[in-house]
Amino acid sequence: MSKNESMYKISKFAAPEFIFGIDSIDYVKRYIKNFSLTHPMVVTDSGLLSASWAKNIFKQLEGIDIRYSIYDKVSENPKDYEVEEISKVIINCNCDSIIAIGGGSVIDAAKAGGIMCANPGSIRDYEGIDKIVHPMPPIICVPTTCGSSADVSQFAIITNTDERYKMAIVSKSLLPDISIIDPKTLTTLPKELLIATSLDALTHAFESYVSLGSSPITDMFALKAIRLIFETLPKVAKDPKNINYLEDLMLASLMAGMAFSNASLGMVHAIAHSMGGYKDIRHGTCNAILLDSVIDFNYVYAAYRYDKISESLGYVLEDLNEIDRKKILIESIMNLKNKIGFNITLKDLQIKESEIDIIAKHAVNDPCMLTNPVMPTFEEVKEFIARNI
């Protein structure tokens, strides 16, 4: 046997079964039958309840004589008390399963609620990695945004309302039984949300590619997602109802989800969870704001990987020094944001000097920080935030 060292670290991969494609939403009834489910709890938000996609699912359930209950009180950044409420409602209504239809907030709340049907204590007890013991009831996810990938991920992000930060709960038990991914659902998403969720997906792909938990399989998904978002998002910004662009955006989001669910994430997410929880800010927006400044911070620790991203975007780096290489990548993201009209910066979030400590504290403790190319100190994170607000 040769004495070469192994090229790849040991890596794990898990993904739920999924269906992808226009009109795949019509398969919900088929899976209700396949899984022999009798009484699902449909978890959604009040906006979606009146939209055609939820109605489509109700109609399918009625068509096969399936009784269902509805929980529609999920808020934009789902809270710990909502999770407890969902869990109680599922149990009280004698539901045997869950259908989550919505964006990342709805799906995360539904998954966490499902977990609390089967596990004791409070959702706060399950923060971190691999804390969940018992599986949730069967859950079918129907995502209606192109960013969170909660429908294919081992993550649920829930706001701890006492301490005001978003807890990352990471466990294989959070993989849904089936995800039904219909790009048609994006046709009713406001352009602003299309852009914010796509930038969330872009961040997933970037962070998983440079993650310490990356593998050749997650790399493949991440690079493909990055290329597809850079190519498609400017087109979507101009023509947000074009179904072909939306198909590619949904596909990129799915690929980014497969990458980060298995490679985990990094400093952008660690700070976004902390900051977003403290200020109740939309997750995709937080991520998009932080992405380029975190690259600036991380670059020296993962230059080779960041350069690979630039190269896969078509940049030729051969004759450039590290400073210029970094600049090219950061500028490519800023150009993309300009093209699509995303111009919010950290300054717009009005973070006060006095809030930096608590935001930095939760960020350093976030499980996503563990796979960042470098583990920053509390002081470094404070400086990072102070420099950018």
Added chain:
Amino acid sequence: MSKNESMYKISKFAAPEFIFGIDSIDYVKRYIKNFSLTHPMVVTDSGLLSASWAKNIFKQLEGIDIRYSIYDKVSENPKDYEVEEISKVIINCNCDSIIAIGGGSVIDAAKAGGIMCANPGSIRDYEGIDKIVHPMPPIICVPTTCGSSADVSQFAIITNTDERYKMAIVSKSLLPDISIIDPKTLTTLPKELLIATSLDALTHAFESYVSLGSSPITDMFALKAIRLIFETLPKVAKDPKNINYLEDLMLASLMAGMAFSNASLGMVHAIAHSMGGYKDIRHGTCNAILLDSVIDFNYVYAAYRYDKISESLGYVLEDLNEIDRKKILIESIMNLKNKIGFNITLKDLQIKESEIDIIAKHAVNDPCMLTNPVMPTFEEVKEFIARNI
């Protein structure tokens, strides 16, 4: 909403959890514990029984005081009666789970044996697509070749000994619970088998890429696998113990498996199952022999897709007509075979004129033919075989 038609067909994707990497074989004991298993049946073949990999697993089981039974009588092309035997042995030994360690034959036999523990009748009743009703006992797969991908696929190929053909059994129920993929196992595989199984993986990638069941996700896996095999296999032929080459070959095989398990296959496999069953020929060898002549037959029905493969291998096709494009791809495969010293042809299998009818009959009825770019008639398959023997 725009009136554009959708770009992608509705596609399904399912994969087992897997671990990939050098020394990942040591995780077997962890999964025995995670799944709370108490008495696995280790399914393998007599050659592997004495090899270090099976011994490694026995040692792990003994280290955690787990009792196990052994079935080591799987033959190279597993037979229907072996499957029935495995099933009986599992039940009689009161095993609650299966560990399959070996190549595709061992893993297919173990999976099919598991299915027969939980389903009535004979394994022959489950030939075709989605016939299995009840799940098998928990199964952990440890592949020791870089071709079959039985450890990540929804397929099991079992020889019908009465009618002398290989039945394709295709069902989500055939996905293992966990696959532990350790490239180190390839260090003990004879070079001839390394080459035959790699060519099997190459065929999986080719057939899934042009399959009518392909999707953007399976395409990504297939193209990456093809590039990796073309790049790595000639190196392996020269230096078959180099662990870095073996890592890439195992990775390519895994990727090809993810592709074909979800996109299905085509005419190469349909004929290989029929011919290989009739003459008891190794599957990888059959595939490798047939790959270029099936491209010759299929090309006009999937020229665009075959050209994409050529382009991803670096060929510039712009100024070429269809005949030359086809020629380039076929020659690239023949060159690869030459480089690695694979020079068996269909003529070497000594198929008699009188055997063509029965081989063509089973090939036309094979489930893999359903996703070939074109559905050939019985007469066309007969002519195809006659022309090549």
